[in-house]
Amino acid sequence: MKKQTTRRIANSIDRILNSSAFQALTIGIPFCAFKLLFGLLALRVAGGAGPLFVFAWLTLVWAIVDLIMNLTRIGYSLAARPAPLEYCTLAQAGRLVDHPRLFLAIDTLISFSIICFVLWSGWITRLAAGEAYFWYAATTMNLISVSLVNIWVEVRREGKDEG
Numbered sequence: 427m428k429k430q431t432t433r434r435i436a437n438s439i440d441r442i443l444n445s446s447a448f449q450a451l452t453i454g455i456p457f458c459a460f461k462l463l464f465g466l467l468a469l470r471v472a473g474g475a476g477p478l479f480v481f482a483w484l485t486l487v488w489a490i491v492d493l494i495m496n497l498t499r500i501g502y503s504l505a506a507r508p509a510p511l512e513y514c515t516l517a518q519a520g521r522l523v524d525h526p527r528l529f530l531a532i533d534t535l536i537s538f539s540i541i542c543f544v545l546w547s548g549w550i551t552r553l554a555a556g557e558a559y560f561w562y563a564a565t566t567m568n569l570i571s572v573s574l575v576n577i578w579v580e581v582r583r584e585g586k587d588e589g
Contacts, residue, residue: 436582443575446503446513452571454496454513456564457537461489463561464540467549491515541565 442448468482492514502509512518512526516536520529544550553561 436585439578440582443578446499446509448571450496450499450503450513452567453534454499455493456568457514457533458489458493458496459560459564460537460540460544461485461492463553463557464544464549465489466557467544467552470552471549488515 465482465485465488468478468485472479472482495511495515495518496513498511499509499513512521513530514533516533517526517530520526520532550558550561
């Protein structure tokens with residue numbers, strides 16, 4: 427009886443951590459926040475004209491579209507229905523060539539590169555107080571979720587090793 431209950435709890439945790447809703451909330455939406463804030467910072471630095479100004483607006487549109495896609499994934503996940511779209515525009519483009527996960531990984535690399543650029547360029551200091559808290563929340567959500575998943579993977583691995 428105890429083994430069945432433990433297995434049921436473990437399976438429930440697996441379902442949550444592997445759900446589209448969890449992944450969108452803890453990875454996708456934070457990445458959208460980083461892209462959005464990067465676009466806003468680029469707008470400020472651009473000063474209203476030039477290639478950086480255009481790039482900033484393209485980044486903002488990209489961030490908003492990705493945010494809508496992640497929110498859509500959450501809705502489908504909560505409705506227990508398969509989502510008709512990927513987490514982000516790059517992964518959606520990857521569907522066209524049968525490699526959405528590769529393109530999702532590329533989006534992850536770009537998102538981490540944005541984080542690094544904003545930190546190392548000093549642009550992080552240009553965030554308004556509310557924007558900075560938005561950045562902190564996205565960072566916290568993303569890092570804590572990665573840690574929780576890693577802990578759970580190790581707990582499951584050790585459980586399989588013992589039994």
